Amino acid sequence: xxxxxxxxxxxxxPMLPTTSVGSLPKPESLCQAEAARAGGHxxxxxxxxxxxxxxxxxxRMQQEIGLDVLVDGEQDRDDLVTAVALxxxxxxxxxxxxxxxxxxxxxxxxDGLLGWKEPITIGYWRAAQDxxxxxxxxxxxxxxxxxxxxxxxxxxxxxxxxxxxxHALRQEAEALVEAGVRxxxxxxxxxxxxxxxxxxxxxxxxxxxxxxxxxxxxxxCGGRFAEIYPAILEIPVDQLxxxxxxxxxxxxxxxxxxxxxxxxxxxxxxxxxPRVETADEVTAxxxxxxxxxxxxxxxxxxxxxxxxxxxDEAVAKLRAMVEGVAETRRLVAPQAY
Amino acid sequence: MAILTATHSxxxxxxxxxxxxxxARAVVAWERGLGTDDDLLELQQELIRDVIHEQTxxxxxxxxxxxxxxxxxxxxxxxxQIFHADPEKTHSDEEDDEGSGSSSGRRPGPGLKGxxxxxxxxxxxxxxxxxxxxxxDRIEWTRPLTVGDYDHAVGVTDRPVKPVVTGPYTLARYSxxxxxxxxxxxxxxxxxxxxVGEEVKALFKAGARLVQLDEPAILRHPEDFITLRGCLExxxxxxxHCKLLLAxxxxxxxxxxxxxxxxxxxxxxxxxxxxxxxxxxxxSDGSEKPLALxxxxxxxxxxxxxxxxxxxxxxxxxxxxxxxxxxxxxxxxELIPRDAAxxxxxxxxxxxxxxxxxxxxxxxxxxxxxAGEGPGPADDFGMDDLGEVVT
Numbered sequence: 244x245x246x247x248x249x250x251x252x253x254x255x256x257p258m259l260p261t262t263s264v265g266s267l268p269k270p271e272s273l274c275q276a277e278a279a280r281a282g283g284h285x286x287x288x289x290x291x292x293x294x295x296x297x298x299x300x301x302x303r304m305q306q307e308i309g310l311d312v313l314v315d316g317e318q319d320r321d322d323l324v325t326a327v328a329l330x331x332x333x334x335x336x337x338x339x340x341x342x343x344x345x346x347x348x349x350x351x352x353x354d355g356l357l358g359w360k361e362p363i364t365i366g367y368w369r370a371a372q373d374x375x376x377x378x379x380x381x382x383x384x385x386x387x388x389x390x391x392x393x394x395x396x397x398x399x400x401x402x403x404x405x406x407x408x409x410h411a412l413r414q415e416a417e418a419l420v421e422a423g424v425r426x427x428x429x430x431x432x433x434x435x436x437x438x439x440x441x442x443x444x445x446x447x448x449x450x451x452x453x454x455x456x457x458x459x460x461x462x463x464c465g466g467r468f469a470e471i472y473p474a475i476l477e478i479p480v481d482q483l484x485x486x487x488x489x490x491x492x493x494x495x496x497x498x499x500x501x502x503x504x505x506x507x508x509x510x511x512x513x514x515x516x517p518r519v520e521t522a523d524e525v526t527a528x529x530x531x532x533x534x535x536x537x538x539x540x541x542x543x544x545x546x547x548x549x550x551x552x553x554x555d556e557a558v559a560k561l562r563a564m565v566e567g568v569a570e571t572r573r574l575v576a577p578q579a580y
Numbered sequence: 581m582a583i584l585t586a587t588h589s590x591x592x593x594x595x596x597x598x599x600x601x602x603x604a605r606a607v608v609a610w611e612r613g614l615g616t617d618d619d620l621l622e623l624q625q626e627l628i629r630d631v632i633h634e635q636t637x638x639x640x641x642x643x644x645x646x647x648x649x650x651x652x653x654x655x656x657x658x659x660x661q662i663f664h665a666d667p668e669k670t671h672s673d674e675e676d677d678e679g680s681g682s683s684s685g686r687r688p689g690p691g692l693k694g695x696x697x698x699x700x701x702x703x704x705x706x707x708x709x710x711x712x713x714x715x716x717d718r719i720e721w722t723r724p725l726t727v728g729d730y731d732h733a734v735g736v737t738d739r740p741v742k743p744v745v746t747g748p749y750t751l752a753r754y755s756x757x758x759x760x761x762x763x764x765x766x767x768x769x770x771x772x773x774x775x776v777g778e779e780v781k782a783l784f785k786a787g788a789r790l791v792q793l794d795e796p797a798i799l800r801h802p803e804d805f806i807t808l809r810g811c812l813e814x815x816x817x818x819x820x821h822c823k824l825l826l827a828x829x830x831x832x833x834x835x836x837x838x839x840x841x842x843x844x845x846x847x848x849x850x851x852x853x854x855x856x857x858x859x860x861x862x863x864s865d866g867s868e869k870p871l872a873l874x875x876x877x878x879x880x881x882x883x884x885x886x887x888x889x890x891x892x893x894x895x896x897x898x899x900x901x902x903x904x905x906x907x908x909x910x911x912x913x914e915l916i917p918r919d920a921a922x923x924x925x926x927x928x929x930x931x932x933x934x935x936x937x938x939x940x941x942x943x944x945x946x947x948x949x950x951a952g953e954g955p956g957p958a959d960d961f962g963m964d965d966l967g968e969v970v971t
Contacts, residue, residue, distance in 0.1 A: 338917025343709035345607040394881040436705030
């Protein structure tokens with residue numbers, strides 16, 4: 244059914260479409276520009292130029308690697324939530340807090356009614372889409388994750404805040420679709436840590452995706468898969484994007500007991516490890532997935548965003564992935580590929 | 581019976597003004613080889629002094645060192661790839677060859693043997709990340725991990741200092757044992773327990789009379805309660821006369837409250853934000869053990885009303901045993917910005933004032949300190965009223 248939806252949206256993708264989840268490593272030139280700007284040694288224009296250059300570079304590399312659906316790589320921002328949250332009414336930036344080790348960040352603070360006032364992410368998406376003929380997917384933080392990654396000084400409970408966030412994000416999603424987005428990914432990395440709240444989160448995501456004329460994806464990572472499956476099948480999207488590599492390599496085992504009924508974004512690259520997978524490893528993982536799902540319902544990607552890897556590591560991993568998928572297409576449908 | 585204010589465990593090590601970012605910048609420089617180990621240690625110890633003063637200025641009675649030298653709750657115990665100038669050298673019985681020498685860059689800290697920090701993983705459902713422990717051999721405690729910081733903290737305040745140690749069950753749950761000789765989680769937790777027992781014993785020798793064991797993982801895995809009990813029994817056999825406060829958080833302890841009360845520890849720390857039902861439970865059933873009531877939300881910057889919190893505490897007070905109990909935050913305060921942490925500490929002080937109870941310090945008497953183990957600082961926790969440890 245979702246294959247039909249893709250065609251109706253004008254998206255003619257090959258079987259086993261390859262993509263990346265969202266973030267890509269920032270090249271050294273961009274990191275230096277950000278440091279210079281933070282230290283007052285570079286202007287906003289300098290930083291903008293560095294970001295544009297990084298975006299150009301990544302769109303070019305994704306095309307050269309052979310990915311089917313591209314991402315903008317989040318070169319303009321540091322995390323999934325902050326820029327989007329700050330674009331809403333009712334949010335301000337909080338004080339420094341430690342993320343890990345000696346790394347600190349500022350978390351947004353919800354201090355009033357959450358409200359959408361103007362497009363927030365269209366610029367990121369359009370800047371990438373204008374550089375390529377291939378489809379670029381837009382990525383938004385999910386409402387559950389957006390609230391979870393903020394301090395909440397306004398709402399009486401998390402459910403109220405999450406539903407308010409969903410209402411605001413729905414308007415952002417509509418703006419993106421109106422601008423031309425055909426693939427929308429909603430990231431909910433906060434959700435697996437609280438399996439009991441999956442139904443409420445599913446309701447909130449549904450407020451974004453219901454009747455939205457786009458192919459929708461929900462990306463989940465972290466947590467223990469046994470605790471969230473099959474409940475996550477109730478999230479109303481076309482595709483669930485899941486980790487199945489490294490510590491998550493047993494994810495597919497759960498599909499034997501509870502058949503997976505959506506499209507699957509199959510994570511074949513362990514983004515936490517610098518080791519570059521081989522094409523054969525990717526092929527083997529695809530073989531396992533194809534024993535459970537038909538080829539027309541599987542997309543292939545890394546487990547999660549690649550920003551923790553170096554540029555060279557990320558490119559090498561993505562190349563191996565594309566090579567493994569190409570080999571699998573030849574094996575499964577030799578007449579087509 | 582007295583209700584005292586206490587810091588739970590961690591405290592923010594950075595603020596939004598340049599003066600409160602000195603250590604963060606120093607660590608960056610130290611990692612690049614631009615500062616010596618002694619320079620870093622001096623700054624870290626200055627920060628311990630500063631955060632303790634912030635706690636006491638806000639009205640906190642039982643303070644911690646804020647764990648400001650900890651990379652994270654797992655890595656500090658495990659050691660390895662952490663920014664860690666070593667204050668433990670004065671307490672080790674042997675030279676640590678790993679700890680001497682280079683004055684630049686990251687180098688191994690004084691962790692447990694048989695384990696090293698690995699990949700970053702999420703710390704429960706918070707937005708904080710820790711390095712998972714990778715176990716490669718049998719776990720072994722070889723030297724104190726927290727005594728140096730405890731010594732320093734005691735030296736900068738006249739308030740009682742509560743050392744905090746990550747508990748063995750949580751260490752085991754946050755370990756990758758796939759490369760280790762351990763066949764089961766319980767077996768690994770048992771060896772971690774032996775190590776933690778030695779650490780508690782070392783802290784007692786240094787003068788600590790109450791040590792907090794942080795065991796948040798048990799709330800995620802109540803099916804392992806027997807394993808936790810086994811760990812605490814191991815620790816009880818090693819630690820000597822040091823009293824233990826078992827702290828849980830990041831989950832609802834209400835279903836486990838009765839069972840937690842039977843463990844061989846002298847006090848319990850409870851997260852009343854994640855477990856609001858505990859208020860009714862404690863009000864109706866009381867507690868045999870003194871409690872550290874986590875009434876202030878350590879994960880959100882929203883500032884609660886002192887009157888509301890005082891009313892909650894009043895409901896529970898009648899059920900608390902004689903001796904000291906405490907009001908504190910639901911978890912460590914490092915999950916919120918420093919301004920918010922200061923405000924939360926002041927809030928605890930305000931709640932204390934509304935409760936209107938005066939602390940009744942009880943000094944440690946000579947016959948509660950076994951001969952040969954040396955005198956410690958005055959113990960005004962009132963813990964001696966607890967009597968025998970429940971086993």
